[in-house]
Structures are given as C-alpha cells and as structure tokens.
Amino acid sequence: MYKKLESLKNLKSKKVLLKLDLNLSFLKNGKIDPENAFRVEASLKTIKYLISKKAKIAIISYIGRPDGSYDAKYKMGKMALVLSKYLNKKVKKLNSALASDISNDILKMRDAEIVLLENIRFYKEEMVNDDKMASDLAKLFDIYVNDAFSNAHREHMSACAISKYLPSYIGFRFDYEIKELNKVLKTKFKNAILIIGGAKVDTKLPVISKLISRFDKVLVGGVMANNFLYSRNINIGKSLFEEKLIKATKKVDSKKIIIPVDVVVSENIDEKSEFQIKDIKNIEKNDIILDIGPKTVKIYLDYIKKAKFILWNGPLGYFEIKKYRKATESMIKEIKRSRAIKYSGGGETVGLLNELKMKNAFNFISTGGGAMLEFLSGKKLPGITYLEKNKLKIK
Numbered sequence: 001m002y003k004k005l006e007s008l009k010n011l012k013s014k015k016v017l018l019k020l021d022l023n024l025s026f027l028k029n030g031k032i033d034p035e036n037a038f039r040v041e042a043s044l045k046t047i048k049y050l051i052s053k054k055a056k057i058a059i060i061s062y063i064g065r066p067d068g069s070y071d072a073k074y075k076m077g078k079m080a081l082v083l084s085k086y087l088n089k090k091v092k093k094l095n096s097a098l099a100s101d102i103s104n105d106i107l108k109m110r111d112a113e114i115v116l117l118e119n120i121r122f123y124k125e126e127m128v129n130d131d132k133m134a135s136d137l138a139k140l141f142d143i144y145v146n147d148a149f150s151n152a153h154r155e156h157m158s159a160c161a162i163s164k165y166l167p168s169y170i171g172f173r174f175d176y177e178i179k180e181l182n183k184v185l186k187t188k189f190k191n192a193i194l195i196i197g198g199a200k201v202d203t204k205l206p207v208i209s210k211l212i213s214r215f216d217k218v219l220v221g222g223v224m225a226n227n228f229l230y231s232r233n234i235n236i237g238k239s240l241f242e243e244k245l246i247k248a249t250k251k252v253d254s255k256k257i258i259i260p261v262d263v264v265v266s267e268n269i270d271e272k273s274e275f276q277i278k279d280i281k282n283i284e285k286n287d288i289i290l291d292i293g294p295k296t297v298k299i300y301l302d303y304i305k306k307a308k309f310i311l312w313n314g315p316l317g318y319f320e321i322k323k324y325r326k327a328t329e330s331m332i333k334e335i336k337r338s339r340a341i342k343y344s345g346g347g348e349t350v351g352l353l354n355e356l357k358m359k360n361a362f363n364f365i366s367t368g369g370g371a372m373l374e375f376l377s378g379k380k381l382p383g384i385t386y387l388e389k390n391k392l393k394i395k
Helices: 038-052 077-087 099-107 131-138 172-185 201-214 222-231 243-252 294-306 326-337 347-355 370-376 382-389
Strands: 015-019 056-060 091-093 114-116 143-146 168-170 192-196 217-220 262-266 276-279 288-292 309-313 341-345 364-366
Touching: 015 038, 038 056, 038 077, 038 172, 038 347, 056 099, 077 091, 077 114, 099 114, 099 131, 168 172, 168 382, 172 341, 172 364, 172 370, 192 201, 192 294, 201 222, 201 243, 201 370, 217 222, 217 294, 222 243, 222 288, 262 294, 288 294, 288 326, 294 326, 309 370, 341 347, 341 370, 347 364
Parallel strands: 015 056, 015 143, 056 114, 091 114, 143 168, 192 217, 192 309, 309 341, 341 364
Antiparallel strands: 262 276, 262 288
16 A cells, blocks of 8 residues: 555655646646646645645656657746746746756755756656666655656656655545545446547557446547547548557447447638538548537437446547537536536546536546546556555655
C-alpha cells in the first residue's frame, strides 16, 4: 500500500519534490484558458497543505508534448504566474529541471517557499524513466509527493524512477481518485454504458478491449467512431482515422459497440464552412465527419435514459467548433437528468464540461482520461506501483 501525505508528522523545512499535472491550455493573450483550470484547482489542497506545514516545495510538471526536446512555446513561465494567482503567493520559475542547474536555488529555499521547475518533458531522460536523472534530483530533496493521477499511466521519470530514491507519498487528489474509481471496480452495474470519443484511438482502443466485458453497450464518436466505420467497410471520405489500428479495431469490435448511423459532414474544417447531415451509407469521398448525426443522437439518448452507470470520456464531435458539439451537448444534458451513477474524465472532456457549466452533471470527474480508463480496465498503473513499492523513510 502507498503512504499518504497526511501520515507525516513533521514537514517543517523539509525539501519536497511535488509531482503535479499542470498540462493546461493557454489563450492567445497568454492567460490560462478558464475552461481548463480543473487540474490546477484539483492540486490546491496538497500544495496548501505543504505550505501550511512550512515545507520547501519544488513542483515538477510539464505543458504540451515536447517529447524530450526544448520548445520555447512550452516553457513553464506562464504556469508559474497562474499558480501564484491561485495561491496568492509568488511561485518562482526555475530555468531548468536538471539537478546540477537548480541545486543552488533549492539550497537557498525558505520555509513555505515554492519554485516551479522547467518543463520536465524537455528532457529525454523523463520520457525513458531514466534512473540517473532521478537519482541526481533526489539528492536535492527529502521527500517526494505524487499528486498527478492523470500521469499515473505513463512510466516517466518524474512519476516512477524518482520514487526509487526518495521517501514517497501520495497527494490528496491522487488518493481521492483511486478511492472513487475503486468504488466502480467493486460494483457490478446492470445497464452500464461506456461513451467514448475524442482523438486518441491508440490509447483508448486497448482499454476498450479490456473494459468491454464490464459494459452492456459502448457508444462511440469522434475519431474512434471513424475507425469502427472504416473497419466495417463504410466509406468515411477524408475523415481522420488511425489506419495502422484498423486490424486492432476489428479485433475489438463486437455487438456491444454501437456506431453512428448518420453523421454531420463538411468538406472543410472551419467556422464558415457549410455542413450536411448524411446517413453513413451516403458519405462521399471529399466529406469529413465532424459530429454524429441526429438519428444517432436519438439512439444514444435512449441508451442513456435506461443506464444505471455511465462512464464518459471524449467529445463525440469536433468540439473546438461550436456547431460540431451539438450532439455532445445534447448527451451531457440527458446525462445530467439521468439518475444513473455517472463518471467522467480527461482534459478535453473536463474543459468542455467547464465551458458548458455542466460539471455537476457527473457524480465524479477524474483529472485523467487515459489514466482513468486504464485503471478501470484493471491495469496496474506504473505511477501507483512505484509508490506502493517505496519503503524508504525520511532521514
């Protein structure tokens, strides 16, 4: 079992390396997208607890997917300003995440001070769960705390290897998410439906294969739906799909998976382009599927009305353009009316729920999409496994 942060008796002057998921979007004016601040808000309890105990806090996190190389647009400066505003306390941004570069800054820290390391995904060592980088960083700190459930399915250095070298504890939000999702694993629901959309077919398809036995129906939209349509020899025109995953899609396919019978299509993806509603058999070579159609929505709503448990991850259309989010909005409104137990999660999903002011439609919203789905599929997440293995004690 992992160790809980609240079990520590004395944190005063302890140097704490705190893992958070701060992967948020920013508007063109440099400010955080207010519809996507959920992950920051979810982390506040742990940060404020450490401040109250007068610990010295160094936050390790990332923005975007620079995948091991420097990219100026993903620097963490804006994020430091956001944290400062939320905490009403200055958060200093350091220019590196390498131990050799930040050691003096860490040594000079005062009690209850907070610093934010540079984007950890600028370093290839993060992506390959490098032991040396973890060991070097660990020498600067007394304690490691992980409060980033949404990254728990990634075997990265800042979530995994670091836990081999420091006494390691789970943060409040991470612990809360595990408890909530365990409730689902321990309960057998009748009339359970999984609603899955979005674009990450490569991560979601394997999870569907493991989750499908727990659900009566799987309702698909987005790129996931395009893959199933294509795999069933239905023309999808110029629509986005994962061709390399078609064999895997066919392998997962079953009568439980409900695909669209009609779709909203256009020949261009922009605000001004005209769209049409077409039955799936009438899709033409230049059409791009941008949402599920009204007949499909009606079918999906009927399943929602009968459901006792609903798990939803990912918008069902190209939600960035408002006219292609109508189906998703209709379904969220029906979910809100439902008396079923309702869980949701994922960055895009939470952002849309915030924008629609519909977060209260769900009993529980996870900070993670992929992590939530993998956890519910029964997979042991590496971020949890490393915490559970940790037996180190504070010196």
